[in-house]
Amino acid sequence: MCGAAKFLSLLQGCNSMDRLRKIHAQVLLQGYHGHPAVSAKLLSFCATSTAGDLAYARLLFSGLLCPATDHWNALIRGSSRGPAPLDALSLYNAMMRGASSRPDAFTFSFLLKACALAKAEPKCREAHASIVRSGFSSHVIVGTNLVRAYADNGSIDEARRVFDEIPDKDLVAWNSMISCFCHAGLHDDALKVYDRMRHSGLALDDFTVVGLLSSCAHLGALGFGVRIHKFAEENGFLRRNVFVGNALIDMYAKCGRLDEARSVFDGMRRRDNFTWNSMIVGLGIHGHADEAISLFQRMLMAGVRPNSISFLGLLMACSHHGLVENGIKYFHRMGSAYSIKPDLKHYGCMVDMYGRAGKLDEALEFIHSSPFKDDPVLWRMLLSTSRIHGSVEMGEIAIQNLIEMSAHNAGDCVLLSDIYEHARDSQGVARMRKMVKDQGIKTTPGWSWIEIHGEVRKFVVGDTSHAESEEIYKKLEEMISRAASLGYATERSADWLKNFVDSTTDYHSEMLAIALGLLRTPKGTSLLIVKNLRVCKDCHSLTKYASRIYDREIVVRDRVRFHHFKEGICSCNDYW
DNA sequence: CTAGGGTTAG
Numbered sequence: 001m002c003g004a005a006k007f008l009s010l011l012q013g014c015n016s017m018d019r020l021r022k023i024h025a026q027v028l029l030q031g032y033h034g035h036p037a038v039s040a041k042l043l044s045f046c047a048t049s050t051a052g053d054l055a056y057a058r059l060l061f062s063g064l065l066c067p068a069t070d071h072w073n074a075l076i077r078g079s080s081r082g083p084a085p086l087d088a089l090s091l092y093n094a095m096m097r098g099a100s101s102r103p104d105a106f107t108f109s110f111l112l113k114a115c116a117l118a119k120a121e122p123k124c125r126e127a128h129a130s131i132v133r134s135g136f137s138s139h140v141i142v143g144t145n146l147v148r149a150y151a152d153n154g155s156i157d158e159a160r161r162v163f164d165e166i167p168d169k170d171l172v173a174w175n176s177m178i179s180c181f182c183h184a185g186l187h188d189d190a191l192k193v194y195d196r197m198r199h200s201g202l203a204l205d206d207f208t209v210v211g212l213l214s215s216c217a218h219l220g221a222l223g224f225g226v227r228i229h230k231f232a233e234e235n236g237f238l239r240r241n242v243f244v245g246n247a248l249i250d251m252y253a254k255c256g257r258l259d260e261a262r263s264v265f266d267g268m269r270r271r272d273n274f275t276w277n278s279m280i281v282g283l284g285i286h287g288h289a290d291e292a293i294s295l296f297q298r299m300l301m302a303g304v305r306p307n308s309i310s311f312l313g314l315l316m317a318c319s320h321h322g323l324v325e326n327g328i329k330y331f332h333r334m335g336s337a338y339s340i341k342p343d344l345k346h347y348g349c350m351v352d353m354y355g356r357a358g359k360l361d362e363a364l365e366f367i368h369s370s371p372f373k374d375d376p377v378l379w380r381m382l383l384s385t386s387r388i389h390g391s392v393e394m395g396e397i398a399i400q401n402l403i404e405m406s407a408h409n410a411g412d413c414v415l416l417s418d419i420y421e422h423a424r425d426s427q428g429v430a431r432m433r434k435m436v437k438d439q440g441i442k443t444t445p446g447w448s449w450i451e452i453h454g455e456v457r458k459f460v461v462g463d464t465s466h467a468e469s470e471e472i473y474k475k476l477e478e479m480i481s482r483a484a485s486l487g488y489a490t491e492r493s494a495d496w497l498k499n500f501v502d503s504t505t506d507y508h509s510e511m512l513a514i515a516l517g518l519l520r521t522p523k524g525t526s527l528l529i530v531k532n533l534r535v536c537k538d539c540h541s542l543t544k545y546a547s548r549i550y551d552r553e554i555v556v557r558d559r560v561r562f563h564h565f566k567e568g569i570c571s572c573n574d575y576w
Numbered sequence: 577c578t579a580g581g582g583t584t585a586g
Contacts, residue, residue: 012577044578073578109579144580175581182582210582217583247583278584309585345585 004035011041017053020045024060033063040070047078054078069101076107080114088114089123096130103130105139112145116152124149128162140166144173151180160189171202178211187215188456191224206237206244213247220530220557221451222255229264239269246274253282256528256555256562273304280313286562287571289321308340315346319353320561327353344372351378355385356575360394376407384534387415388575392428395419410436410443411533418537448509449530452520459513462506468516475515476507483545508539510556518550526553534558534576544568 010023024042032038039060046057061067061075072095079087092111095103103111108131115124128146136142143166150159163169163177174197181190194212197204209232216225229238229248237244245268252261265271265279276299283292296314299306311334318327331350334340347370354363363385367378383398395416402408413432420428435441448459457466466472480488510529517527535543535558547554548568556563564571 040578048578070578077578106578113579141580148580170580172581177581179581205581207582214583241582243583245583250584253584272583274584276584281584307585312585343586 003030003032004038007032007035007038008041011038011045014045015049016051017046017056020052020056034065036068036070039064040068040074043071044074047074048081052078054082066100067098069104069107072101073104073106073110076114077110080110080117085114085118086120086123089118089126092127092130103134105136105142108134108136108139108142109145112142112149116145116149119153121150121153121155124153124155124158137165138167140168140170140173144176147173147180148176151184154184156180156184156186169200171205171208174200174202175205175207175211178208178215182211182214182218185218187218190215191219191221191456204231206232206241209237210243210247213244213251217247217251217254219449219451219456220255220528221454221456222251222257222528223451223454224456225251225255227454238264242268242270242272242275246272246278249275249278249282253278253285254557256557256564258282258286258288271302271304273299273307273310276302276304277307277309277313280310281316282313284313284316284320285560287317287320289317289323289326292317293323293326306334306338306340308334308343308346311340311342312345312349315349315353319349319356322353322357324353324357324359344375344377347372348377348381351381352385355382356388358389360386360389360391364394364397374405376402376405379405379407380412383412383415387419387422390419390422392419392423392425408441410441413441444533446509446531446533448513448532450513450517450527452516457513457516459509459516461509463509463512466516468519471519472512472515473507475519476511479511479515479518479546479549480542482549483542486545486549488542488545508536510535510539511542514543514546514554517554518546518552524551526555528555528557530557532559534560535563540570540574540576544570 007023007027014020014023020042027033027038027042043057043060046052046060047054057075057078061071064071072091076088076091079085079091088111092103092107095101108127111127115127127149131137131142131146143162147159147163150162159180163173166173174193178190178193181187181193190211209228212228213225216228232238232244238248245264248264249261252258252264261279261282265275268275276295280292280295283295292314296306296310299310311330314330315327318330327350331342331346334342350366351363354366363382367373367382370378372378379398379401383395386395386398399408399412399416402412413436417429417432420432446461449456510531513529514527521527535556540563543554543556543565545568547565554565556565558576561572561576
């Protein structure tokens, strides 16, 4: 074997820097350091191998008289994955200043990886301009990377524009766009991409399926999810690929179908920690504490190591079910047995758990002893559990802390006002009203979704933008009058704010969604509503009546939990 | 083996 071939073969099998240094020494000794393929191989190992050494790569690079594109690429790639991704951009600029080599598609791919990681949107624009100048704007892989880079920098609209302009989009490009929309929370858009994909004649693969299922889960688009389930099963994705099963479990759980989630879980041949966690979290948000705990134990028996999400699921389950002792036990065990540091969400579950169980003093003490006592989240949690138990005193403590950190919002004022109202303290109610008015505190716009015949329909308060609006309002009036004859009284407790702000008497979004569901789905079909806020007392009560009057199961996914309404009763026992 | 895509929590 002649020299260069020998070195290339040696480098092929190289797996450590020690070994590499020895090979390098031989290369120098025998005068092969100027050989382009040998130096590229040396460089690429140092710059990009996990066992490599970026500093050594730079050293090798600086010894090159006339670095070729491949050399630059190796170094740019290595830098983009290192601790300082922006170095990749400086290298790129240096490359452009020199005349010895031009960038290729690989160069831009690595450069864009760096832009995505560096969270530097202006750098994306710079790279974008270079790509256009160098004539790579139609390259599908470069384009896909650019989409990702913009999306990871929060410029989803720019990502969308770049994507639309890729002339020959392949499967990876489409899948990438779907996952970018998912990450940006634009789940509607993710599902719309699917329609465009079908028209383009491309077959979906398991990546597509996973992305779409995630968006279905977020939207509560059960019908869409079921279709994808069928498709995944028919194409063998579900058997072959653990990601697909995991995404299905999550989709079914988030769409209120724990039974289906469970059956997917039971049918999986291989399970990873996502599988277990998705199931545990699913049980948690539905408040099935005993099952969540026993599943957690099975997970341990199966030798799968729990992580912070496993514990989050467990704690949610405990808090929704009042298992305070268990919750405390798991909260401590996650640190002592698994060295997992509880984060804000875990602390939130604990405050919620103490609070729901009526242990408001413990909740307060817990917040004070936590590392997150300066975060509004925990105080807001204390406030909302104070409402459950009608504690004026604790509610005032909570809002005072929120005010001190200038974090109080309209929702907080509504909560405290509810507490005052329950305590028949009309002055308190008036004070809250005044506070909102004087300080111009903004309300979070509420919305609800329902999926009808595979289409996600979104409603806001008093929405009249739908083609069926007239019908919807008629149906609601009918519902209310029938409910009234059965004893429903409009308490309108949380409505004062809405009336006050909008000067309207419009219906809340979930009731509009429910009315449309009743109108457009066959008798006996259960309805799933997804909301971004909590259900108000009035809607909760009306929905109970609706489930009875129309003999429908109505599932409402709240910001934090599920309400299963059936025959006039809600699974939360009016305790949320 | 020089490139681009995936799930839970937030």
